[in-house]
Amino acid sequence: MNQTSITYSESHRKLAWLEPTFVVACLVTLLPGVWAIAVRFTEGLQATALGSMVPWGLWVAFYIYYIGLSAGSFLISTLVTVFGVKRFEPMARLAVWQALVALLIGIFFIFMDLGHPERFWHVFRYPQWNSVLAWEIQIYNFYIVLLLAELYLLMRPDLVVLGQKKSGLPRLFYHFATLGYSDLSTSSLLRDRKWIKALGILGIPIAVGVHGGTGAIFAVVKAHPYWYSPLFPIVFIVSALASGGALLLFLQVYFCLKGHCSVEDKQMLVSLARLVAGFLILDLSLLFIEFLVGFYGEVPEHMATYATIARGPFWWVFWIVQLLLGAVVPLSLIFHQKTKNSCLWLGFAGLLVFLGIFGVRLNIIIPPLTQEPLPGYIGAYHSWRISSFYFPNLIEWLTSLGTVALGCLLFYIGLKVLPIETKEAEGGT
Amino acid sequence: MPMETQETLEQLVERILGRRTFLKLTGLGIFTVAAANLSATLEAAKPKLTVKRRYGMAIDLLRCVNCKACTVACKLENKTPPGVVYNPVIEEEFGEYPYVQRRWFPKPCFHCENPSCVKVCPVKATYKRKEDGIVIVDYERCIGCRYCITACPYGARYFDFGENYPAQETAYGQIPSPEFHGEYELRQKGKSPVGNVRKCTFCLHLQDAKGKYTRPPACAETCMGKAIHFGDFVDGKCIAHGCDLNELITRRRWIRLKEELGNEPNVYYLL
Structure with missing residues (x-):
């Protein structure tokens, strides 16, 4: 145990350059992004x-990508908040x-x-x-409120503690963030838990x-x-779970390597990786079924869409991004004897799945739209x-990258300011 | 004391109605509301009897010579910008030498009886007019999400990205366009219909206050082979090119495109 903690703090030092680089990279991307948005x-x-x-096009692909990431992450957080899976407890807040x-x-x-x-x-x-x-748009409203409430309740005990510890402006901020509800008695914490669970249960159909x-x-x-195809909404949810889980896996590995890691955490990472792999396999199976039915039917426009995906100008999005890098490589990493217990490789697998799902999103939006509604339509x-x-x-590229960078910064600021990584108070049961 | 009141209240309900009757009544209430809703939905799904007119076309493919005058006339009449075309002539070449064939047909919006585009619009910006069945876009309502473009099986909808012809700098740019519900106005940068979805309106602006056409839609009027019969399917009367529409589609063989989708276009192609 002692030995491991030493190596962790060493790796912590080694990784110290990563976060400033990330922030600078985000800011550098954000600048042209702001211009492009203007x-x-x-x-x-x-x-x-x-x-x-x-x-x-690209924006709608990003839209369904991020909505999926959101729903997937939330659904994975309900493993903790609703289903009480102890192993995943440390990542509930991060997921929300x-x-x-x-x-x-x-x-x-x-x-x-x-x-x-x-x-x-x-x-x-x-x-x-x-x-x-x-x-959809009406559901987003409920969903935002629900996410805010869930996050607030999950963080509240730590917000209260932080409000007492800090001084000056931060103190004011944390006091404000508790919304004046600073009761930390066991009964109030228990009540919080009930609410967290209730909101989680309510959140499952909403996220779905x-x-x-x-x-x-x-x-x-x-x-x-x-x-x-009636299968489409299900494919969306499954791929959302894969992408949400994959990003969580990547981030958890990073936190682990940074030095908050224990044996339990490592177990959690392995389980999470298997979970992601499971969702990914299910997603691929559904894709296979879709293709099977489509190919059997041989409806011309359907076949033409497949042809565009597999042999069109962007064939590599399907074969390389979606299948090779987004599925075959990460699945091998998660299940291969040599890599399946290595934090680093699992984190890399998570990153690959997360990026690969973007290929899935692009291929959902664009290829069907490139088909002529009637033969001869384009030339007319x-x-x-x-x-x-x-x-x-x-x-389109700059606005998209800028928006993503903005999101990354917001996410990062939240990680620094809000008690999201802390997990001690979570363990209260 | 409060315990007793509660009991008496419960007893009162039980005594007057009986538990079963109460449940039955509640059930009946729910059923009535549901049934009313359902029948309202079914009613809405039926062809509207209140429709006074149902404008449509019968396009005679034997008379069409692929001159594309309809496309040009439409562009002039509606002053559509580049990338927006309400009535293109779709042309296809198929078969192998020496048995090569070509076929072509003008394709306006079909103003379907069951339009896919209307169903998907999140803000009721596109709708089918009750009085004459013409499907239009309310430019001031439309948010430009383009869901209707993806939903139309016939590719009848186009997005106005805001581009202009080079002639925009000349006097042409000062000619108002009729696209504002009969109001002739100038299309300006950043204002509707720029940023909206646009489509064929059956030249709605040529209707008078009573909904009668003062002259036929540009494509039908200009058609030199008199291939585009435009008229009202309710009374059958043709506004362009003579005959009775209903008689035409009874006498001749016809097809409607992608009939299997159930959109029920109001544009028939006479073979």
């Missing part, structure tokens, strides 16, 4: 490479915080994607209840609604056979806005 809001969607055939930040990024992406973002409130003022999208609903946005579109009118080829332009 261009987008002054020029409108003219600044993008989107068209009338592929009206949804991750869910909250991911949701905010996701919502910003879809806000940025609107042709008239200044009218977003129309969804609340004039909702059309036949539209899955309208339902949040991302299953996002899947349903596509699943109800009969114009695109590739989307038009010559405009580059009516084209089956779509590649995001510089503005």
Whole structure:
């Protein structure tokens, strides 16, 4: 035990450069991002490479990616808050915080994607209840409130302690963050636990609604056979669980290497990695079933979508990003004799799965949209806005990276300021 | 004391109604509400009897010569910007030499009886007009999410990205466009319909206050082969090119595109 703690503190020193580099990298990405976002809001969607055939592109892919990350992270946190899986206890707060930040990024992406973002409130003022999208936006409201409440209750004991320990401005901040509820008696803590559990139970259908609903946005579109499948919302949820778990795995490994690691923590990492692998395998199986049915049916547009995915200009997103780096390599790392107990490799596997799911998201959005609704549709009118080829332009890339960097910074600040990594108070049962 | 009151209250309810009756009544209430809702939904799903007109087209493919005059006339009439076209002529070449064939057909919005685009709009910005079945976009309501573009099986919807023709700098730029519910206005940067989804309106602006066409939609009017019969399916009367619409589709063989999706287009292609 002693020996391990020494190596941990050594690795802590070795890793000291990582966080400042991360912050600088985020800031460097954020600057052009802010410029690009300004261009987008002054020029409108003219600044993008989107068209009338592929009206949804990189931003929508990021949107479903982050909404998925959020729902997946929250659902994994319920393993602790609802199902009482002791092993995962240390990461409950991290999971909820991750869910909250991911949701905010996701919502910003879809806000940025609107042709008239200044009218977003129309969804609340004039909702059309036949539209899955309208339902979605209402669910996000509940979900944000729920995440905030859950996070608050999970952190409250530590917020109270911090408020007593610190002085000056931080003291004021933590006092404010407790919302004046600073009772730390056993009965009040027990009551908190009950609420955490209740909110977790309530949150499961909401989180499933949040991302299953996002899947349903596509699943109800009969114009695109590739989307038009009842399996789609389920695929969304499973891949969300994989991506949420994968990012948690990566972060937990980092915290572990930084020096908060114990034998239990390592066990937790191994279990989490297996869990992620399980979700990933389930996701691949569902993908396989989808393909099986599609290939059996041989509906021309369906087949053409597969052809675009597998042999189109971005074939490598499917074969290399999604399958090789996003599935085969991480699964091998998680199950291979030599790497399955190594924190470092497991963390790397988590990162790969997390990034690989983005390939999944891109391939959900773009290939079906590149298909002509009727043969000869593209040639009928010559405009580059009516084209089956779509590649995001510089503005789309910079805005996206900037938004992601902003999210990373927010996430990082939360980790530094809020008691998210601390786990002692969690152990109170 | 409060215990007793509670008991008497319960007893009172039991005595007057009986537990079963109470439950039955509650059940009945829920059932009635549900049934009312269901019947309202079914009612809404039925073809509307209140519809006064149902505008549509019968496009005679034997008469169409692929001159694309409809596309051009539409662009001029509606002053659509680059990348927006309400009535392109879809053209396809297929078969192998020497048995090569071409087929083509003008494709406006079909103003479906069961439009997929209307269903998905989150803000009721696009809707089917009760009085004549024309599917339009309320530009001031539309948030530009483009869900309807992805949902339309016929690719009838286009996004106005805000681009202009080079001629915008000339006097052409000062000609107002009829796209504001009959109001002729200038399309300006950053203002609707820029940033909105646009589509064929059956030249709605050519209707008078009573909903009658003062002249036919541009594509039908300009068609030199008189291929585009435009009219009202309720009384069958053609506004462009003579005959009775219902008689045309009874006498001739016709197809509607992607019939299997159940959208029930109001544009028929006569073979």
